[in-house]
Amino acid sequence: MAVDAFNSVGGYTVGIPPIPIIDANGNLTVNQANIGNVTISGDQVVTGNIVANTFIGSFSGNISGNLITPGLDGWVLFNESGAASSSSEFTFNPTGALLTVTGRIEASSFTVGTGVNEFSTTTVVMATTFSSAAGQVLHSQHANAICSVDYTIIATDTTANTRQTSKLFASVLGTEVGFYEYGTIDVPQSSPGVADFSVVYDGTSNVNLTVNPMSSDTITYKIMVTSYKE
Numbered sequence: 001m002a003v004d005a006f007n008s009v010g011g012y013t014v015g016i017p018p019i020p021i022i023d024a025n026g027n028l029t030v031n032q033a034n035i036g037n038v039t040i041s042g043d044q045v046v047t048g049n050i051v052a053n054t055f056i057g058s059f060s061g062n063i064s065g066n067l068i069t070p071g072l073d074g075w076v077l078f079n080e081s082g083a084a085s086s087s088s089e090f091t092f093n094p095t096g097a098l099l100t101v102t103g104r105i106e107a108s109s110f111t112v113g114t115g116v117n118e119f120s121t122t123t124v125v126m127a128t129t130f131s132s133a134a135g136q137v138l139h140s141q142h143a144n145a146i147c148s149v150d151y152t153i154i155a156t157d158t159t160a161n162t163r164q165t166s167k168l169f170a171s172v173l174g175t176e177v178g179f180y181e182y183g184t185i186d187v188p189q190s191s192p193g194v195a196d197f198s199v200v201y202d203g204t205s206n207v208n209l210t211v212n213p214m215s216s217d218t219i220t221y222k223i224m225v226t227s228y229k230e
Contacts (some may be wrong), residue, residue: 105138116230127221129195129213138221140207143201146172148228151209159217163187164194170207175203194219 012022022028022168069077074093078085090126113119127138141149151168164186170179179199186193196212213219 084220113229120226120228122224122226125223125225127223129211129219129221130216132213132216134212135198135206135210136213138197138211139223139225140202140206141225141227142205143172143175143177143207144205145230146207147229147230148172149199149207150226151197151199151222153197153209154222155211155219156192156222157215157217157219160191160194162191163193164191165195168199168209169195170199172201172207173202177207199218 011020011024013020020029043137069075070087071077072085072088074091075086075088076090076092076099078087078090090096091100093100109121109123111118111121125139129136138153139151149170149172151166151170153164153166153168155164155166157163164184166181166185167183168179170177170183177199184193193213194214196214198212199209200208201208202208209223209225211221
């Protein structure tokens with residue numbers, strides 16, 4: 001009876017008939033192995049499951065099971081210098097879907113309500129005029145997307161050293177737009193103002209915030225726009 005060599009240049013086998021375990025290149029092929037410590041210098045490709053009490057290192061992919069995370073119950077994970085971190089000042093309660101942030105929230109746009117309950121969206125835009133031409137457009141949006149809109153405008157003429165803060169609100173129904181400027185403050189108080197504002201329908205599909213500047217100086221406008229959903 002022939003006996004297959006256990007050690008050979010062709011690799012290592014076990015059993016009769018022989019079952020390959022290690023090929024000539026040193027690749028290991030086993031259905032099950034109990035190993036104390038394993039050091040892998042290259043990539044490890046696993047088609048089945050990896051079960052471990054602790055995983056140390058970097059991970060990319062999906063995890064099925066319990067993941068031990070930093071922080072206490074409800075703390076939200078975030079990236080801090082490339083590592084997973086959490087804070088008591090940033091929490092989420094799944095009961096009622098409540099997100100709590102202790103501190104500031106910074107956003108270029110903020111919407112209140114979702115889906116059919118969407119109510120308003122607040123954004124901040126900047127604009128500049130360089131002439132006293134009437135009817136210059138500072139902000140534009142589709143009329144069929146809103147039913148009302150509020151504007152808070154801070155207009156600054158650095159050449160004349162004057163500033164004007166104005167508040168307007170408008171109601172929109174189809175192609176009809178009505179607006180009211182319910183507050184304006186000029187500084188200094190002796191200033192003739194920086195600009196006059198209007199809210200108009202442009203004749204096509206948009207509601208525009210327009211301006212008639214008082215001068216041809218460079219005037220900057222910081223505008224907070226709150227649009228209410230149709």
